[in-house]
Amino acid sequence: MEYFDFLQLIAKILLVVGVCLGVVPVTVWFERRGAAWMQGRVGPNRVGPFGLLQPLADVLKFIHKEDFVPKNANKFYYYLAPLIALIAPLCALSVIPFGDKAIVGGREVVLQIAQMDSGVIFILAFAGLEVYPLILAGWASKNKYSVLGALRGSSQIVSYEISMGLSLLSMLIVYGSFNPHEMVSWQVEHFWGAVVNPFGALVFLISIFAETNRLPFDLPEGESEIVAGYHLEYGAMKFALFFMAEYIAMIMASALISTLFFGGYSLLPGMDFLVSFIASFFGFGSVGTTNVTAVFQFVSLASKVAFFMFLFVWIRWTLPRFRFDQLMDLGWKILFPLSLINLVVVTLGVYYFNR
Amino acid sequence: MSPVIVILSVISAVLALTMLFTRNAITSAICLLGVLIMTAGIYGLIGEHLIATIQLVVYAGAIMVLFIFSIMLLNLNTEERDYKDHPGAFAGAVALGLGVFGFLAYALTEHFRSHRGDVVPGPFTSEYVASLGGNSKVLAHSLFTQYYVSFEVISLALLIAVVAAVVLAKRKFD
Incomplete structure (x- = not known):
């Protein structure tokens, strides 16, 4: 591997991982403030301006807590579970393109960490790996409630993966490619995926709520019934890792749904005007224009992701939690057949329009 | 061969041996999972991304989940089941394994020795x-x-x- 290639790869990995990990505290703050706002409370507002330094104080608290391990726990798997929980969604982020291309020193840099032609299935692979931390954590901590949470969580993730995969499949038929870059360019040429296949987008949205264990599907954690589910026995930084993993999974899911259904990194309306204005104002050539476009593409993907993060918080405080049998009924008896029918309809539509 | 492939192969060999010699069923399953993931990594490094991805989806994401699920549900309390030694069965298993291995090794080496000249690369x-x-x-x-x-x-x-x-x-x- 060439020196430049290696360097740009490291730079992209640092950018993606840094942005995701850096955004997590802000999201936590936003979640708490948003929750307070929707419930007519104030929320954290004492530490720093608007309470923005509250996550920092929380992290300090987490670090200084006792690193407690339950007596009967299986130590190795007890420590392994939060690590897998954090690593799996971070790996999945590596195939999400966050811009078209930038030009650095006369060389083109594709703004996506792993360029592989099976891009989207790779994300599914890592979504499948997200079951392991739940099972391992629930089993290793040797607690009845943890095991219950792990069983609920894994059966939920496995069930909703099917409808998620089917709605993904319908979009693959529309785009005719696994490559996220080609998907985005298809959406730039035609319409957003959500316009072409609105039902698929809805099913996918519901499925990612279930996949990330967020309300109204947070049964694995269900505080009122099984205390905290699979991470009940986790304290200090190990709990913080699970907490971060949940938010990173949310970011990953938001980026995925934006790429598949909402135009990905394609510029938001009005931004192309802004790009050409900036380019002409500073007198950029084609290289400068490409780079400015890349920055704005990153901004538009980030704003789409931010919208979906807001949606996660919004829905959390709008819908109550499902009962477990209702959750399974929704997954297997409603979403699964409907997404199967939707797949057939989309296939017929694609056949008709491509004829 | 890139050094990363060597590292992955060594890790997967160690994990495979651990899988064979451990007495804890969960450790065995997790080691098998590790072997599968390392193999997927090797596939990815030689440029076969699709095979790597399918390996992850099918084996690591689906089959191993089923394995671990059933192991955890079946012996929730006694993680190390009492294992009784059956010397005769063990010897038979070892003999059978060695026999199959020897046969495969013989067949492969014989094939490569006798057909070395006429290996034609396919169109792909x-x-x-x-x-x-x-x-x-x-x-x-x-x-x-x-x-x-x-x-x-x-x-x-x-x-x-x-x-x-x-x-x-x-x-x-x-």
């Missing part, structure tokens, strides 16, 4: 596949045109397996 070189639009496109095309019938037969067989599983489980619950 990596440049040719890239010019056709990448691995997954070529695979999908041949799967849904040339091998369409076998694809459908396999899906029918899987459907039969699913129905059979439901029938068997239902009889037990009723």
Whole structure:
């Protein structure tokens, strides 16, 4: 591997991982403030301006807590579970393109960490790996409630993966490619995926709520019934890792749904005007224009992701939690057949329009 | 061969040996999972991204989840089950394994020795596949045109397996 290639790869990995990990505290703050706002409370507002330094104080608290391990726990798997929980969604982020291309020193840099032609299935692979931390954590901590949470969580993730995969499949038929870059360019040429296949987008949205264990599907954690589910026995930084993993999974899911259904990194309306204005104002050539476009593409993907993060918080405080049998009924008896029918309809539509 | 592949191979060999020699069923399953993930990494490093991804989806994401699930549900309390030694059965298993290994090794070496001259590379070189639009496109095309019938037969067989599983489980619950 060439020196430049290696360097740009490291730079992209640092950018993606840094942005995701850096955004997590802000999201936590936003979640708490948003929750307070929707419930007519104030929320954290004492530490720093608007309470923005509250996550920092929380992290300090987490670090200084006792690193407690339950007596009967299986130590190795007890420590392994939060690590897998954090690593799996971070790996999945590596195939999400966050811009078209930038030009650095006369060389083109594709703004996506792993360029592989099976891009989207790779994300599914890592979504499948997200079951392991739940099972391992629930089993290793040797607690009845943890095991219950792990069983609920894994059966939920496995069930909703099917409808998620089917709605993904319908979009693959529309785009005719696994490559996220080609998907985005298809959406730039035609319409957003959500316009072409609105039902698929809805099913996918519901499925990612279930996949990330967020309300109204947070049964694995269900505080009122099984205390905290699979991470009940986790304290200090190990709990913080699970907490971060949940938010990173949310970011990953938001980026995925934006790429598949909402135009990905394609510029938001009005931004192309802004790009050409900036380019002409500073007198950029084609290289400068490409780079400015890349920055704005990153901004538009980030704003789409931010919208979906807001949606996660919004829905959390709008819908109550499902009962477990209702959750399974929704997954297997409603979403699964409907997404199967939707797949057939989309296939017929694609056949008709491509004829 | 890149050094990363060597590292991955060594890790997967260690994990495979741990899988064989551990007495804890969960450790064994997790080691097998590790071996599968390392193999997927090797596939990815030699440029076969699709195979790597399918390895992750099918083996690591689905089959191993089932394994670990059933192990955890079956012995929740006694993680190390009492293992009774059966010397005769053990010796028989070892002999059988060595026999199969020896036969395979003999067949492979014999094949490579006698047919060394007439190995003809197929049409799908990596440049040719890239010019056709990448691995997954070529695979999908041949799967849904040339091998369409076998694809459908396999899906029918899987459907039969699913129905059979439901029938068997239902009889037990009723």
